[in-house]
Structure formats: C-alpha cells, structure tokens
C-alpha cells in the first residue's frame with residue numbers, strides 16, 4: 437500500500453464517549469504523521485474523558501463539539517472531507533447511526549457526509565455481543581461502512597473479552613484502504629474462503645481450522661476497490677461483506693462445482709479456501725455405530741485450483757494460498773508450478789498472529805520473479821497487498837497481461 441495515501445487527505449475524526457477516547461489522541465498524531473489534515477468532532481460524553489483542548493493541540497485545528505454554537509459546521513465540515521473515522525464508536529453511537537438519529541455533532545456530520553466511513557467499536561464484550569448491537573453493526577456494514585473490529589483482551593471494566601478498540605495501526609490501514617479508490621472496477625473477482633467438510637456419515641466430517649476471515653477480507657477489499665465479487669464460501673461463522681454474491685458450499689466437490697459454474701467471465705480467481713486434500717473413500721448413509729476400532733480409507737480430493745488453471749476457462753490471474761506449518765517457502769514455491777498459479781501467498785499457520793482464525797496474517801508473495809515478505813498485518817491489509825500484486829501483474833508486458 438502506498439504510504440502516502442493519507443497525504444493531504446482531510447480526515448474527520450469523530451470521537452464518542454468511552455474509555456478508549458485517550459487512544460484517539462494517538463490516532464490524531466498518527467494521521468498527522470501520515471500527512472493528513474485532521475479535524476476532530478466530539479460528543480458531550482467523550483469530553484468527560486478527554487478535553488477538546490488535547491485534540492485541538494494535537495490536530496492544530498478547531499475541535500467541534502456544539503451544534504448550536506456553529507449551526508452550519510455539520511454541513512461545511514463534511515463537504516470538504518475525504519473520510520470520516522469514528523473511533524471509538526460506542527454502542528450508543530452505533531445505534532444512533534444505524535437508526536439515522538441526528539442529535540449531536542457526530543451523528544449530524546455522519547448524515548451530512550457521503551464519503552467513506554470507518555468505525556472502530558469499543559465497549560464491554562457482552563455489549564458487543566448483544567443482539568441489538570450486532571444488528572446495528574450489520575446495518576452499518578450493509579450501508580457500506582467499514583468496521584475495524586475490536587480486539588480480544590482485558591477491558592477497562594476488568595473483564596476479558598472482545599471489545600477493546602482496534603489498534604491504531606489497524607484503524608490507519610482501514611482508512612488508507614477506503615481512500616484507495618476503485619482501481620479494480622470493471623473486474624470480476626472470484627474468491628473462495630473457509631474450510632470444506634468431507635463427510636464420513638450424516639453426522640461426522642473431516643475439516644480444518646479455517647475461519648474464512650482471510651477469504652472474506654479478500655472479498656471485502658475487492659468490493660471496496662470496485663470489483664464485482666463472487667464469494668464461494670465453506671461453512672464459517674462470520675457475515676459475508678455486503679455486495680458480494682455469496683455461494684455457500686460444504687464439500688470440496690461442491691466447491692469445485694461452484695468454482696466451475698462461476699469461473700466464466702472471472703478476471704481473477706483467489707483461492708483462500710482451505711480445501712481438503714483427502715476425502716473419505718466411503719460414505720455411510722446412516723450414522724456409524726461405536727466399534728472397537730475404525731480404519732478410514734481416504735482418497736485425494738479434487739484439486740480445484742489445478743483444474744481451473746489448466747482449463748480453457750482460466751481467468752487472467754490465478755492466485756493461491758499456501759498454508760504451511762513452518763517457514764517452508766520451498767513447498768509453496770513448488771505449488772506455484774504444480775498448480776499453474778500466477779502467484780502464491782505463503783502463510784506459516786504456526787507463526788504468532790498468522791494463519792487460521794486470527795485477524796492478522798504474515799504473508800510472503802511468491803511468483804516466478806522471486807519472493808516478497810511482508811510484516812504482520814491485518815487480514816484486510818494482506819488482502820490489499822494481494823490485489824496490488826494482481827494489478828502489477830496485469831500491466832502491459834507482464835506474463836499475466838499476455839494471458840488476456
């Protein structure tokens with residue numbers, strides 16, 4: 437990602453009332469160091485945690501707190517802003533925004549702004565899990581707002597759970613991602629995500645630890661960047677990004693079938709799904725009864741990416757992921773050729789903060805020119821790196837561009 441994508445951008449930072457307000461001060465500093473011009477708007481509750489003077493000193497701009505003392509500020513400010521970042525976003529503010537209530541500076545600015553909006557919830561874990569909050573967040577996401585999900589850890593109340601405001605780096609990355617523009621518009625992107633389940637009998641299956649987060653981050657990034665996205669998903673417990681055409685499958689053979697049905701017209705295929713390598717040779721139509729021992733015979737599952745990359749329907753770019761249990765780049769490099777991919781994204785699923793289920797990943801991109809290593813990043817940022825590489829490979833004169 438270009439480090440300068442925030443340079444000279446006008447950021448409205450909306451601060452709402454929770455303990456995490458103190459972190460918003462650091463957020464202002466980071467936006468400024470990236471070259472952005474930051475204007476802070478605050479709710480009354482947030483001012484009880486940190487004074488507007490702190491934000492005024494850090495941003496170098498007037499802080500807006502009162503609708504009535506500046507009647508037109510909620511219209512004028514958004515008119516010249518590039519992005520609105522709401523951090524921390526309380527349960528109360530999330531509810532107001534979802535309902536379209538506008539009774540303070542932050543909610544008024546929100547309604548008067550028609551650009552990209554990033555929000556970073558921060559609250560007690562039970563509040564974050566409450567069905568009312570879940571519903572309101574779904575509503576905001578369906579309106580196109582980008583949620584930077586809270587993290588798990590010790591909360592201000594002393595309890596442990598998911599509710600801590602996302603790290604400053606993740607919020608900055610999300611803002612940069614939203615300002616990137618529609619550089620994938622006109623492209624059809626097919627993404628696979630999640631695990632497959634290979635059934636032994638009607639109640640038992642072989643599967644793996646994939647949560648779908650990496651594939652869903654890829655689908656979100658492609659949508660945000662203007663692509664038409666089809667997401668073929670194994671069984672996962674997360675919501676698909678609004679705007680994606682979602683095809684749900686369970687078994688690897690169903691995933692192959694879905695990919696084959698949707699590959700026509702796709703420009704880019706990204707296989708982030710953790711597809712089974714083996715499937716039970718026999719399926720028992722009734723639940724198998726307990727016995728002293730059981731030997732399962734497995735046969736190879738269909739290799740989806742290999743089948744597609746060798747077919748006449750091959751998209752211009754075929755990207756795979758390689759999940760290894762150690763720094764075994766050589767294995768990923770071999771898969772690049774064996775499976776006919778344009779590049780492969782290596783991740784060591786045993787590395788801290790990488791691989792299955794985490795919100796972050798540490799990837800290396802391997803293509804025929806070499807290997808590029810990336811630091812530990814959010815899966816959203818990894819997704820942007822993958823599509824940046826796709827765009828580089830699509831430039832005239834590159835091998836993938838010649839496949840057109």
Ligand code: PMT
Pocket residue numbers: 629630645646647648649650651688707708709710711712713737738739740741742755756757758759760771775783785791792793794
């Ligand atoms: O879902 P998360 O919890 O966020 O975790 C993300 C992830 C670790 C699952 C993801 O980053 C990842 O590495 N996905 C690929 C996992 C995998 O199947 O790796 P592999 O090295 O076994 O396969 C290489 C490539 O072949 C992959 O693109 C895979 O989708 C594809 N494949 C594998 C088997 C098969 N039968 N058909 C395939 O197409």
